Amino acid sequence: MGLLELFITACVPVFNMLLVTGVGSFLASDFAGILGKEARKHLNSIVFYVFNPSLVSIYLAKTITMESFTKLWFMPVNILLIFIFGLIFGWIVIQVTRAPAKLRGLILGCCSAGNWGNIFLIVIPALCKEKGSPFGAPDVCQTYGLSYSSLSMAIGAVFLWTIVYNIVRATSKVTEGDGDAQSNQTKVSISGSATGTFSEENCSNSNDHTNESTLPLISKNMPPNKYKIPLSERARIFFSRISGTVDLKKLFAPSTIAVIVGFIIGGTPLIRNTIIGENAPLRVLQESAELIGGGAIPSVTLIMGGNLLNGVRGGASVPPSIILGVIVVRYILLPLLGTGLVKGAVRLGLIQPDPLYQFILLLQYAVPPAMNIGTIMQLFGVGESECSVIFVWLYALASVAVTVWSAFFMWTLST
Template identity: 25%
Template sequence: MTWTNPFHPSLRLRPFLGVPGLSSTEGKKMESFWDLSDGNVKSGGENWLSAVVPLMKLLSLAVIGLILAHPKLQVMSKATFRLLSKLVFVLFLPCLIFTHLGQSITGKNFVLWWFIPVNVIISTAVGCILGYLVAIICRPPPEFFRFTIIMTAFGNTGNLPLAIVGSVCHSAKNPFGPDCHTSGVSYVSFAQWVAVILVYTLVYHMMEPPLEYYEIVEEGNEIEEVVTANDLSRPLLVEAEWPGMEDKETEHCKTPFIARIFTRISSISPSTFPDVGSVEEGGPISPKSIRCLVEPKVVRRIRIVAEQTPIQHILQPPTVASLLAIIIGMFPQLKSFVFGYDAPLSFITDSLSILAGAAIPFVLLILGGMLAEGPHESKLGIRTVIGISVARLLVLPLIGIGIILLADKMNFLVPGDKMYRFVLLLQYTTPSAILLGAIASLRGYAVSEASALLFWQHVFAVFSLSLYIIIYYKVLLPYV
């Protein structure tokens, strides 16, 4: 007699045959802890430990970083942590992504994994809805309405999931099998390209300074802001995930560009704002303006916004590493030349693997250094901070469980792959992306508020991640 698995009808669970001396109720409890990955019986305490111990490892590394960066001890300066951030960004993280994603990706897997990037879009859309509800209920200051939505919507889809996967797979008794680390890193890396596109389109424009709170400076009275390349007064989170963000500043990145284009301003003269080229009507005639004369106004404004969107910045080192890994992995002849023990270029990939081993420890040390700065001053309000944290860390994961179970029943997911589902669930469980702090600095909008909110979210995430990883281990993964 067998029972059909409700999530995968093709998989069948072995019946409980009974153990002498145990009642039927005790037998069912014992059966619920049956580990399908290796056929061993695990106690409830072992299941709990296998879920919590990986987070304790991450927490230990973050605490070390916090101690090293603590201002009273001054073991490592903020400048050193900024250098570590840049090393992770341009070297260690790309090596980690390239070596693991390149080995795992194939033409068949590229098709099978289609739900991973789609899930990033779904989680962001659901987060936007939750963020809008938080903004309505908690009523933050009006200038932070869009900020509340985006901080709830966009989670950490890169560094933190990679750290969690690395820690979970560090144990030989992990529930995901011998290929745990390679497959986990591959799944997380495969989602990064769509996350970066969302950052430089949706997030970039949502973090635009509100027009009604933008300080208008009369012509001739402008105050030039002097920013040095090594300004240590900025919070560490500004460069904790994407260092060198200040080099990506464009002409209009710190101004309400979209609002100025789509809103007619009758009480303010056009000379008050900086010239936007062909944006303002009645400007000097040029080939571009002649071309724009035949365009409808709405189309013209959308085109101008698209031209000012810094989509070219998506080609950052981690994204380039992902694209190279996908291109090489899609062609078997090219893949056999780069990856494998007998590959002619195996000495290069082995060297990159050695560098990749430093990515996760440094990511967590940098996170600890960021937390050592403490929460900065914020005008967001305690109620809004709590609302965003609860929505992001407690409510969104519950919705994510429902979405993943529904996708599983609709056969959208890779059958029988526990790590695949675990990574999808993590996309709903992580706190807001540290990258949002860098975008806030780039746009000159809510930098202190982003710093304070990210601090408290990462503190609360220690408990929420522990809770939900236990749930994922105990409730969802055994059904695969």
């Protein structure tokens, strides 16, 4: 199949995404007034807690078994490599552009964390339905494609809330105003200096664990040689430090729990035969989960369109060099690097010979930043408007970049 035909095939799912995103932006505009801030918040909660978990769990249960999971081990490694090289490229962007301190965490997050969930859930099913798709029968392609995409989304969420979350947390120290009644806005200062006043980190809506994590191991009231900390107390202090560093509530998101449920169902033949299949006695559970999960893709796309409208309206100013640097990293450097890494892994026999699986691994390097980066910036109260501006440019160019790279990846897989 020629490169031009593959390019046309790759255009269709991207245009589908753009049209639905445009509808979301229109519904969020003042003219329509349907998908306002509160409406998007409630719809996003439904997607986060209901639609996405249903979609993830049922497609994993249908296609993933313990045997097949051993063949997919390279996907978490692939995402980890994207994070590592993205952080390296992001650090170079910071040094070259001399980015302000409050934008360093944002730049590192945009360069390292990609949209490995929503984009794939939109692009892959549409791509499988195209006549010129090199991935075989449309129904089989869609089933396995959504399964791989669900796994990608879950793994990406784990890395996002462990790596990017703590990068932003480490690069920005958020302190509340000293009783200033005039403004409730947070003050941002860069952490990393050896001296400074103690400040309360507003990491999330959950409780902080700073008091427990900074307890001394030896009491000042007792001599060190006469006081021994019990093992249970050491374990409590250790886990309190871990909980203070990693937000476990964000780490075990509903989609992540859904992945675990999907693996349990798919990996247990008795449970799988009871729920999955046309003749399964409890097939109504499968059909109900598919019905609920079907609302995830259109809802997420509408929300994306409404959120991007904020970047158009925002009055924040971001240096063009920073925007250009992130664009170069996400749409040029990472895809080129990913092509070499994935092709090298295929030659070494580390990746199973499945064109659809290889395509998803390649496309993970060429997607725009994760939308949840904006949520993380909001949690710390730093760089929110700048994040919207960067996202507008990155997602506006995603229509071209994703199309071009998708066509190129399919061409390399078909040759």
